[in-house]
Amino acid sequence: MPDFSPTEYAVPGFVLLVLIEMIWAWRRRPDAYEPRDTLTSLAFGLGSTVSGLLFGGFFFLLFLGVWEYRLIDFGPEWWAVWWAWPLCFVLDDLKYYWVHRAGHRIRWMWAAHVNHHSSQHYNLSTALRQTWTGPFTFGFLFAMPLVLLGFHPLMIAICGGFNLIYQFWIHTEAIDKMPRWFEAVMNTPSHHRVHHATNPRYLDRNYAGVFIVWDKMFGTFEAESDDEKIRYGIIKQLGSFNLLWAVFHEWIGMLSDIWRAPWKHKLSYLLREPGWTHDGSRDTSDTIRARWQERQAAENSVASENAIAGEQEPA
Amino acid sequence: MNYSPELVQFLGSLVAILAVAGLAWWMKLGGAPELSNEKEAQAAASEAMDGFESVETAVDANGRGAILRDRSGCLLLLKQHGNKFAGRLLTHSATGRIDKDKLVVDSGERRFGVVALAIDHAQSWADRINEVRSASDA
Incomplete structure (x- = not known):
């Protein structure tokens, strides 16, 4: 059985690319980096590896137990079935799309995933801003179908590792657009900038990991517009570089909401979308987008009325 | 004294991230924007x-x-x-x-x-x- 963790080998490459991007920033875009933000992002990355060490083994053993009930048996030398690898990679990426979508639409999952979005910057160090608290969500359930199909947990872990490595390089403003054919199929810096944006038109869009086709298939794709400057981060920016606050703020907010909510609404604060409240006192991404669309429609209506009035003016 | 490989890796990574953040500071990346009006x-x-x-x-x-x-x-x-x-x-x-x-x-x-x-x-x-x-x- 292979014993291989692709992300461990990729770390020196990550560091090298961060340094190269910092040189790019120094020459062209000094505002693309902020030292305290960078330190927070990198500390997130370090902490997430510790979290992985502490909890990863438990989930691996759980998956191994479930794997005993697999539908398809790839045999004792499952790693030698070459076609299973690309198949597993594609299916794992489909799984990633759904777990990621749940990470934005279910507050319990968002409490862990918000960490990755909490920077107001978008650079390669942001890619390393990974969660510490993922093991406390039900995200692992999304991998169960793959395990039950018969893919060995190690094969899934290796494919997931390559998926994560792919996603590193797309966290940059240094690359504008890739060739059209590549943008059509693959997740790219342009598509992923949209995902990290807080502009209403971009909220909850482009969940893809490696293949952007999932967003196109499931109706969550939005192309990056050249006309609108992207704002990164979260709707309610943290306004603090405190690492522990950045890690746990949404958990604290969610648990305090559950504590204070009437009994019949408690579960909704766990399972409904971020921003949902039983009294409608806060915004969700849907209400923000709807308000923006109303504003756009009103502005377009005024613009077209002005144009008609202009046409009717005597020469 | 023997240290576990995980601890050595953790401390090495900690030094590396401090060095990278220090480099960003040394390169004067970031700056402090001002609202002028x-x-x-x-x-x-x-x-x-x-x-x-x-x-x-x-x-x-x-x-x-x-x-x-x-x-x-x-x-x-x-x-x-x-x-x-x-x-x-x-x-x-x-x-x-x-x-x-x-x-x-x-x-x-x-x-x-x-x-x-x-x-x-x-x-x-x-x-x-x-x-x-x-x-x-x-």
Whole structure:
């Protein structure tokens, strides 16, 4: 059985690319980096590896137990079935799309995933801003179908590792657009900038990991517009570089909401979308987008009325 | 003394991330943006809260923050955060007071913190902030 963790080998490459991007920033875009933000992002990355060490083994053993009930048996030398690898990679990426979508639409999952979005910057160090608290969500359930199909947990872990490595390089403003054919199929810096944006038109869009086709298939794709400057981060920016606050703020907010909510609404604060409240006192991404669309429609209506009035003016 | 490979890896990574962040600081990346006029403050406010349309704006003399009011009377506080700005709509938990001619706003959120603004008519802004609190208590 292979014993291989692709992300461990990729770390020196990550560091090298961060340094190269910092040189790019120094020459062209000094505002693309902020030292305290960078330190927070990198500390997130370090902490997430510790979290992985502490909890990863438990989930691996759980998956191994479930794997005993697999539908398809790839045999004792499952790693030698070459076609299973690309198949597993594609299916794992489909799984990633759904777990990621749940990470934005279910507050319990968002409490862990918000960490990755909490920077107001978008650079390669942001890619390393990974969660510490993922093991406390039900995200692992999304991998169960793959395990039950018969893919060995190690094969899934290796494919997931390559998926994560792919996603590193797309966290940059240094690359504008890739060739059209590549943008059509693959997740790219342009598509992923949209995902990290807080502009209403971009909220909850482009969940893809490696293949952007999932967003196109499931109706969550939005192309990056050249006309609108992207704002990164979260709707309610943290306004603090405190690492522990950045890690746990949404958990604290969610648990305090559950504590204070009437009994019949408690579960909704766990399972409904971020921003949902039983009294409608806060915004969700849907209400923000709807308000923006109303504003756009009103502005377009005024613009077209002005144009008609202009046409009717005597020469 | 024997150290576990995981501990050595952790300490090595810690040194590396401090070095990278130190390098970013040494390269003077980031900077500190300033709000030089009301228009810039209004733009930053509409970024902090989409659709916020200010009818009254007071910008800190050093450009490090601003306070704005919209038509409905909502108050938005902006503060410099790294090389960006972060904002908060002020709620009943916010307080305003005057200290050495500056408006000192406590957002009521411990981690967002207290923001001091050197602005004109600081007292009237402080009164407005405290009115939000009084209206809630009433």
